[in-house]
Amino acid sequence: MTREHGGADAQGVPRWDFSTNANACGPCPRVAAALRDVDIRHYPDPGYRALRGALAAFHGVAPWRVVVAASASEFIMRITACLARAGARRAWIPASAYGEYAHAARIWGLARVDDPVQADLCWLCEPSSPLGTAEPQWDAVVRHDAVVVLDRAYEPLRLSGASALRGEDADRVWQLWSPNKALGMTGVRGAYAIAPADAAALADSLEQQAPSWSLGAHAVAMLQAWTQARTQQWLAQSRDTLRQWKALQQNLLNVWPCLPSDANFFCMQAELDADFLRLRGIKLREATSFGLPGMWRLSVQPPAAQAALRDALEAGGVSREPGRPKRAIPLGGTARSAKGAS
Structure with a gap:
């Protein structure tokens, strides 16, 4: 039986994993x-x-x-x-x-x-x-x-x-x-x-x-x-960091429609080449199994992961029609501007 989940797959644990919703500030x-x-x-x-x-x-x-x-x-x-x-x-x-x-x-x-x-x-x-x-x-x-x-x-x-x-x-x-x-x-x-x-x-x-x-x-x-109180204090601090990272990540991807979300993840409508991205150590969660074809769910990740995603998308991580070259995507503000967010 095949189940649709993010995270590790036949290629192992992704270096830059946007496919699961774990707290990217962790482990606690x-x-x-x-x-x-x-x-x-x-x-x-x-x-x-x-x-x-x-x-x-x-x-x-x-x-x-x-x-x-x-x-x-x-x-x-x-x-x-x-x-x-x-x-x-x-x-x-x-x-x-x-x-x-x-x-x-x-x-x-x-x-x-x-x-x-x-x-x-x-x-x-x-x-x-x-x-x-x-x-x-x-x-x-x-x-x-x-x-x-x-x-x-x-x-x-x-x-x-x-x-x-x-x-x-x-x-x-x-x-x-x-x-x-x-x-x-x-x-x-x-x-x-x-x-x-x-x-x-x-x-x-x-x-x-x-x-x-x-x-x-x-x-x-x-x-x-x-x-324990100290664990909950760490969690509260991590939410502050995740809010900063989320704003940076959505700004980076603002060329595509991003749906509203209150959590440390959000859905985005885009035509992406998942195989191309996976070969570069990046995994996203395609949302068809959730009943949302054409959407991708991305967890909020640190600036280094965002930079890797930006570079992979600019290198050709966007889907194309057969016989046509992949087009350049003018992505938003770069994750490199996120000094101190971690």
Whole structure:
């Protein structure tokens, strides 16, 4: 089976990777140090009691509401399976969304419906991927009796705007957190969900259907460090840097239409030669698998990566019609003007 994801491929890890949405300021030094100190000789506590307590205190909820997961993708599959076994038959998924939502629905036989009111399971992601914006059907989704899961992978990387999640809605939806993106260490897998206040039975079912030791020692260390004040301070500082880099990157690419985004990534409409760019160590994420043909999703990267992208585009990274030479592209302000942004 082939899945569409950014990052490493048959050619290895790209030198200049615009295809994944990890925090380009990372990895977080404090969390990286915690990982180096992990005791790999022993199993973690299979109940993850200390970790649950730390995450519960961080979010201000009761510990039973914390459901740990091997990754966000694992939780997506597990909650879909759990609901399908309990009789769920229909899922609502945003038109442009992370492919694992639809993949899990297909595997477990949930029909995809156009109206969230008809669904047993609804997915939201805010800021969304690939667009980095709010879901336009937010109110219709969160205010009916389906199981609603809000994927908050990119909330810690929000660079503008504010979450639509307000007041009592925070206790009505499942909140899925995968901090490895915000910490700039997607190679460490580990996530958790905060259950709604009235979802004790479903939370227990999810725990019963989890494998033993779904989190290894490194994931436990990452999630514990995630809750610490110094980690959150580093994250806040990294957002300031990412805002600077985002402005530079969008100015560099201003010859093409860039869609609005509140996150550390954005979509751009362009005709690019992905193979040409990949041979030069640059990888972008083509957005057809998100339902956006002709669009490219680019994460915000440091000035050195932006300069490499600019040079590759000017060297011939733009698609052309057969038999016609590639045309020069007058790109915007250069990334070399970004002294001090890092």
